[in-house]
Amino acid sequence: MHTSTEDKIIEAAIELVYEKGYKGATTRAIAQKANVNEVTIFRHFGNKKGIVEAAIQKYAFVDLLEDTFAEKVVWDIEKDLKMLVKEYQTLLDQKKTLILLALRESNEFAELNDMLKKVPQSYIEIITHYFEQMIEREKIKKLDPYTLATNFAFINFGYFLSKTRIMSETEELSIEEFIDKNIAFFIQALQ
Amino acid sequence: MHTSTEDKIIEAAIELVYEKGYKGATTRAIAQKANVNEVTIFRHFGNKKGIVEAAIQKYAFVDLLEDTFAEKVVWDIEKDLKMLVKEYQTLLDQKKTLILLALRESNEFAELNDMLKKVPQSYIEIITHYFEQMIEREKIKKLDPYTLATNFAFINFGYFLSKTRIMSETEELSIEEFIDKNIAFFIQALQ
DNA sequence: ATAATATGCAAGCATGTACTTGCTTTCAAT
DNA sequence: ATTGAAAGCAAGTACATGCTTGCATATTAT
Missing domain, CATH: 1.10.357 (Tetracycline Repressor; domain 2)
Structure with missing residues (x-):
């Protein structure tokens, strides 16, 4: 797969937030699931909220x-x-x-x-x-x-x-x- | 109201867990909403999970x-x-x-x-x-x-x-x- | 080849939170 | 009035978690 780092993180985050809730989905767990280092997350999205917001930008539009x-x-x-x-x-x-x-x-x-x-x-x-x-x-x-x-x-x-x-x-x-x-x-x- | 201490805590917990999620509902916030001291919660229910389990016992049966x-x-x-x-x-x-x-x-x-x-x-x-x-x-x-x-x-x-x-x-x-x-x-x- | 960019690694800091302990206060039952 | 149980108060502990920093390594573009 050629999924970019950002995408891997976003997908992992969606999965985990769905399973454990926003607070329950730790950045460590997201990093592990996405197979990246935890710091990489913060370099890309700034903070935890940033991941979810990016996910929303990517998916949360209602198709026509x-x-x-x-x-x-x-x-x-x-x-x-x-x-x-x-x-x-x-x-x-x-x-x-x-x-x-x-x-x-x-x-x-x-x-x-x-x-x-x-x-x-x-x-x-x-x-x-x-x-x-x-x-x-x-x-x-x-x-x-x-x-x-x-x-x-x-x-x-x-x-x-x-x-x-x-x-x-x-x-x-x-x-x-x-x-x-x-x-x-x-x-x-x-x- | 003659609501017992336990009931006050349970009701507050249900409200807050619904609003903020299980992890998001802190024992301090539950205590505050129920107008009791935080320790009172632990004396009654042992731990945080105990509150929710008590709430389940109280309400989560399917009426006939x-x-x-x-x-x-x-x-x-x-x-x-x-x-x-x-x-x-x-x-x-x-x-x-x-x-x-x-x-x-x-x-x-x-x-x-x-x-x-x-x-x-x-x-x-x-x-x-x-x-x-x-x-x-x-x-x-x-x-x-x-x-x-x-x-x-x-x-x-x-x-x-x-x-x-x-x-x-x-x-x-x-x-x-x-x-x-x-x-x-x-x-x-x-x- | 070199420079630049992205990622990994290790360590650590600050903070919030579940939970504990010891002591005092309230208050109802006897 | 005395006792005993329930609740408050203050302080603190242990731990998880978000986030930072400094440096090493890998990958890519020129």
């Missing part, structure tokens, strides 16, 4: 799901929703560690808090807007778009959490099963 | 929603589900601080992890069983009970989270609105 969605939408409720679920779960998986870290330490870092809120909120906005249009086009039942959107988002977020340590079920549900069963039920309810 | 449900069920899908939502939200609200604390520190305390998992899981079990019976009685559509149950539970848990710092929405939804809109939509989908 809008763009992907606008490209791929075909105005067929089943295809569109299934596509949305896949895109959203991919996004959540990519940011998984940081999201779980944010669940712990969002008190200490304002930007983590912002990200954490945006992750479901921007999703809800997209879906609300989508449902509005689908109702106009008379492709789904005339129901409150925001209500539909929150329900849909809750189901999505719940599934994501069910795959984490937070809320793991006994029966792990694969993404395909989840779409074929849970999402299919939701779609059926719209028609 | 089964019993309440068995009492109140009337085998009418609308009434039953609305009742369930209310009961579950009440339970979540009662344990709110501890649940949010558990989101942070469930790595360190196995019992917190257990509780965290049981909170949605036992709910899903109850609902699955309920749907099975309702299908037998031919009161709802013949759909996979477990799928219905997870969807229902995800919506419930999502709503709970939307009221916390974790995932707060711009438009705060009251429990009545939530039931009248989101849950009503779910019920309609069953018929």
Whole structure:
């Protein structure tokens, strides 16, 4: 791997802060996990907080799901929703560690808090807007778009959490099963 | 208030550990918040871990929603589900601080992890069983009970989270609105 | 080859924090 | 009134941890 020193440190820090919390993740432990000397950390990031802030700069932006969605939408409720679920779960998986870290330490870092809120909120906005249009086009039942959107988002977020340590079920549900069963039920309810 | 010294310490500890994390919640700060001397803490609980373990003993059991449900069920899908939502939200609200604390520190305390998992899981079990019976009685559509149950539970848990710092929405939804809109939509989908 | 830059190593400092000890004060039960 | 338990107060210990410094070594660019 050609990962730079800074990146190695950042990745190690994210892992450890997630596992042990910000205070629990010692600079010595981070250094060891990143296979660098402890001083190297301070030379690069100044102080401990600097590592986490660099990590935030690197990862804590909310990707523009809008763009992907606008490209791929075909105005067929089943295809569109299934596509949305896949895109959203991919996004959540990519940011998984940081999201779980944010669940712990969002008190200490304002930007983590912002990200954490945006992750479901921007999703809800997209879906609300989508449902509005689908109702106009008379492709789904005339129901409150925001209500539909929150329900849909809750189901999505719940599934994501069910795959984490937070809320793991006994029966792990694969993404395909989840779409074929849970999402299919939701779609059926719209028609 | 007649709160005993031990209780004052436990409550202060829960608050602070939730806010600052386990390591971030110093015994001095806990003592100050509880209006007791720091030594009093150690005389009662031995060490810092002892406080949290006492807190767990006091709160981290999953209440028997089964019993309440068995009492109140009337085998009418609308009434039953609305009742369930209310009961579950009440339970979540009662344990709110501890649940949010558990989101942070469930790595360190196995019992917190257990509780965290049981909170949605036992709910899903109850609902699955309920749907099975309702299908037998031919009161709802013949759909996979477990799928219905997870969807229902995800919506419930999502709503709970939307009221916390974790995932707060711009438009705060009251429990009545939530039931009248989101849950009503779910019920309609069953018929 | 030389210079510059990045990293390792060893040692140490300052500070915060969990926890202890010895003694005094408060206060309720007998 | 006397006693005993619970809580306060003051001081201190041991240790972990963030961060610094000075120097040696490796790596890269010119």
